[in-house]
Amino acid sequence: xxxxxxxxxxxxxxxxxxxxxxxxxxxxxxxxxxxxxxxxxxxxxxxxxxxxxxxxxxxxxxxxxxxxxxxxxxxxxxxxxxxxxxxxxxxxxxxxxxxxxxxxxxxxxxxxxxxxxxxxxxxxxxxxxxxxxxxxxxxxxxxxxxxxxxxxxxxxxxxxxxxxxxxxxxxxxxxxxxxxxxxxxxxx
Numbered sequence: 001x002x003x004x005x006x007x008x009x010x011x012x013x014x015x016x017x018x019x020x021x022x023x024x025x026x027x028x029x030x031x032x033x034x035x036x037x038x039x040x041x042x043x044x045x046x047x048x049x050x051x052x053x054x055x056x057x058x059x060x061x062x063x064x065x066x067x068x069x070x071x072x073x074x075x076x077x078x079x080x081x082x083x084x085x086x087x088x089x090x091x092x093x094x095x096x097x098x099x100x101x102x103x104x105x106x107x108x109x110x111x112x113x114x115x116x117x118x119x120x121x122x123x124x125x126x127x128x129x130x131x132x133x134x135x136x137x138x139x140x141x142x143x144x145x146x147x148x149x150x151x152x153x154x155x156x157x158x159x160x161x162x163x164x165x166x167x168x169x170x171x172x173x174x175x176x177x178x179x180x181x182x183x184x185x186x187x188x
Contacts, residue, residue: 025074027081027106029118032062032071039079040071040101047101049139067124068095070115072106080106083115087128094181095125097133100145112145113152117188130181134162136173146178155183 037059045052061084072081080103088094102111135142150157162177
């Protein structure tokens with residue numbers, strides 16, 4: 001570990017953690033940093049059926065898109081959750097959620113929802129009224145998350161096939177575009 005690494009506990013003490021989940025063991029939610037790139041990559045690798053991108057892609061997300069992403073860490077600084085996304089260029093009121101990963105240690109804590117809501121509560125997302133993602137038909141965890149978010153925010157949920165199996169090279173299940181909204185940001 002390099003000497004410039006700042007642990008999650010230190011980040012929380014210095015006010016850099018946006019949210020602290022006080023469960024049995026605290027979990028800290030904050031924007032990612034360059035030091036988080038490899039940990040994000042390792043987390044996603046440990047969370048099938050998520051598609052794993054290159055370590056370089058996660059470094060870009062942690063730096064160039066940090067305002068649209070969040071990591072969750074335990075007291076030792078291990079990354080136990082991650083969310084990435086972006087505001088759509090052609091629809092500035094829509095946040096596209098690219099990936100949500102929750103490690104085994106943090107499952108069952110509501111962390112996926114908290115990560116999504118932490119990002120959407122940031123001032124940069126003040127105009128967001130819709131949330132979109134793509135989900136394969138068999139990804140029960142992601143479908144469950146989006147259904148819970150729609151219910152919690154009292155907003156409609158719609159879906160349709162977006163990328164066919166053929167478009168994805170024949171070796172990947174189809175991806176459905178899932179959209180929640182419009183929603184009232186005050187409900188987040």
